[in-house]
Amino acid sequence: MRYAYFPGCSAESTAQDMHQSTLAVARALGIDLVEPKGWTCCGATAAHQTDPFLAVSLPAANMAKVQDMKLDMVVNCAACFNRMKVANHQIAAHPAMRQQVSEALERDYDGSVKVRHFLEVLLDDVGLKAISRAVKHSLKDLKVACYYGCLLVRPPKILKFDDPENPTSLDRLVKAMGGQSLDWPCKVECCGGGLSLSRTDVVVQLTDSILDMACQTGADCIAVSCPMCQVNLDLRQQDINKQTGKNYQMPIVYITQLVGLCLGLRPEELGFEKLMVPASTVLEKVAAN
Amino acid sequence: MITINKKKTGRGLKDAVEKICGVGLSVCFQCKKCSSGCSVAKLAKSRPSEMMRQLHLGAGNELLESDLVWTCASCEICSARCPMGIDVAAVIDALRKLALERGASKPAGNVPLFNRAFLRTVKMFGRTYEIGIVAAYKLGTGKWMNDTEKFPAMLKKRKISLLPPRGGDRKTVGRIFKSSKQNKGPQA
Numbered sequence: 001m002r003y004a005y006f007p008g009c010s011a012e013s014t015a016q017d018m019h020q021s022t023l024a025v026a027r028a029l030g031i032d033l034v035e036p037k038g039w040t041c042c043g044a045t046a047a048h049q050t051d052p053f054l055a056v057s058l059p060a061a062n063m064a065k066v067q068d069m070k071l072d073m074v075v076n077c078a079a080c081f082n083r084m085k086v087a088n089h090q091i092a093a094h095p096a097m098r099q100q101v102s103e104a105l106e107r108d109y110d111g112s113v114k115v116r117h118f119l120e121v122l123l124d125d126v127g128l129k130a131i132s133r134a135v136k137h138s139l140k141d142l143k144v145a146c147y148y149g150c151l152l153v154r155p156p157k158i159l160k161f162d163d164p165e166n167p168t169s170l171d172r173l174v175k176a177m178g179g180q181s182l183d184w185p186c187k188v189e190c191c192g193g194g195l196s197l198s199r200t201d202v203v204v205q206l207t208d209s210i211l212d213m214a215c216q217t218g219a220d221c222i223a224v225s226c227p228m229c230q231v232n233l234d235l236r237q238q239d240i241n242k243q244t245g246k247n248y249q250m251p252i253v254y255i256t257q258l259v260g261l262c263l264g265l266r267p268e269e270l271g272f273e274k275l276m277v278p279a280s281t282v283l284e285k286v287a288a289n
Numbered sequence: 290m291i292t293i294n295k296k297k298t299g300r301g302l303k304d305a306v307e308k309i310c311g312v313g314l315s316v317c318f319q320c321k322k323c324s325s326g327c328s329v330a331k332l333a334k335s336r337p338s339e340m341m342r343q344l345h346l347g348a349g350n351e352l353l354e355s356d357l358v359w360t361c362a363s364c365e366i367c368s369a370r371c372p373m374g375i376d377v378a379a380v381i382d383a384l385r386k387l388a389l390e391r392g393a394s395k396p397a398g399n400v401p402l403f404n405r406a407f408l409r410t411v412k413m414f415g416r417t418y419e420i421g422i423v424a425a426y427k428l429g430t431g432k433w434m435n436d437t438e439k440f441p442a443m444l445k446k447r448k449i450s451l452l453p454p455r456g457g458d459r460k461t462v463g464r465i466f467k468s469s470k471q472n473k474g475p476q477a
Contacts, residue, residue, distance in 0.1 A: 039458070040461065058411070150366070155376070190328035205332060
């Protein structure tokens with residue numbers, strides 16, 4: 001299994017833990033990930049809120065590089081995954097956009113590179129059975145609230161990732177590793193995404209209601225697959241606690257970190273020390289299994 | 290209740306919006322699923338379904354001052370749930386583009402400044418540079434003290450890096466930004 005792996009900018013900063021655990025899990029499962037040389041930012045929310053052309057051409061620059069590698073593109077950041085697939089759709093559906101993008105890139109790009117989320121590789125290519133078999137420490141007794149957020153599932157017609165209202169990919173993975181995935185109503189709610197710095201007030205309110213529901217459901221941790229969700233839910237707990245007098249101590253872990261633990265990798269290899277809210281309860285429970 | 294301002298500023302925005310996002314707005318029949326699902330509805334004064342109606346009724350530049358334009362978190366629940374398949378989130382993006390082009394007032398939190406700061410680092414380095422974004426944004430808003438208490442821990446955990454990113458293909462990105470400028474896209 002060999003793929004072109006697009007890390008995304010946050011892999012070099014706030015989501016080094018996601019990046020590190022993705023690479024470690026891939027290594028352990030025999031998945032070969034090759035970074036496209038000179039990859040650049042997908043433009044994220046800032047680009048599509050500014051200019052439709054930037055929103056399509058910035059991702060396209062990367063997909064054109066991957067096209068030359070003759071591999072499928074694998075992305076683990078939900079935001080980059082989203083922007084890549086939407087850009088592909090725009091280019092394939094609008095000849096004028098394709099032409100404009102191709103002029104800027106100084107080469108034609110037709111929107112045909114296959115973009116997949118790392119979760120899809122785990123679920124479809126590796127398969128849940130193989131992952132179950134590879135589990136060294138199970139997630140037994142661990143109650144996990146799986147949180148998908150927005151960018152993995154919407155727009156559903158373009159992303160075709162999972163059920164947009166009640167996705168189960170993360171839940172199936174957690175169950176395959178012996179954990180208890182919780183039935184809770186906030187799976188596809190929004191954490192405020194890119195408004196983290198500019199409208200912290202909005203992010204604090206949205207993350208507060210998600211964390212509250214996770215606590216009420218009895219979660220030991222929230223499992224995510226998006227760097228923006230992770231940062232907002234993890235980093236903003238101290239703001240919420242300060243502003244409201246609540247006492248959230250909810251670990252927000254990447255699903256790849258959980259998979260890594262189950263495969264017997266050490267917490268240091270998976271970036272656990274980088275989480276703002278320590279995941280010690282998770283680590284202790286899994287280590288005991 | 291939707292209040293329609295009789296003193297319309299400029300021509301109606303409906304055509305301009307439809308042209309930018311390629312989305313037909315006329316099929317909206319005000320079922321309000323977009324507003325019911327909207328993540329920020331309780332935090333903004335306006336609702337997506339109201340904005341759709343206002344566009345139908347010929348609203349002009351005054352709509353660009355609506356707080357939803359920049360409070361919207363781009364979660365796309367509105368688009369995903371619209372029974373008529375209207376990409377409401379793309380409509381909001383089109384309103385943002387027009388707000389930038391037509392010099393609408395600065396919204397709460399100055400989201401456009403954040404986006405500019407973000408894109409400027411992409412233009413310079415090919416990838417985002419967090420400290421550069423934060424510094425430019427804080428310089429513009431004057432909110433120096435926000436989140437400063439988190440910086441030491443984040444630096445220690447290397448969740449933010451001091452040095453700008455390297456290795457990105459700046460040449461291609463440079464051409465993309467140049468092309469955006471020639472196409473008269475709002476400037477980063």
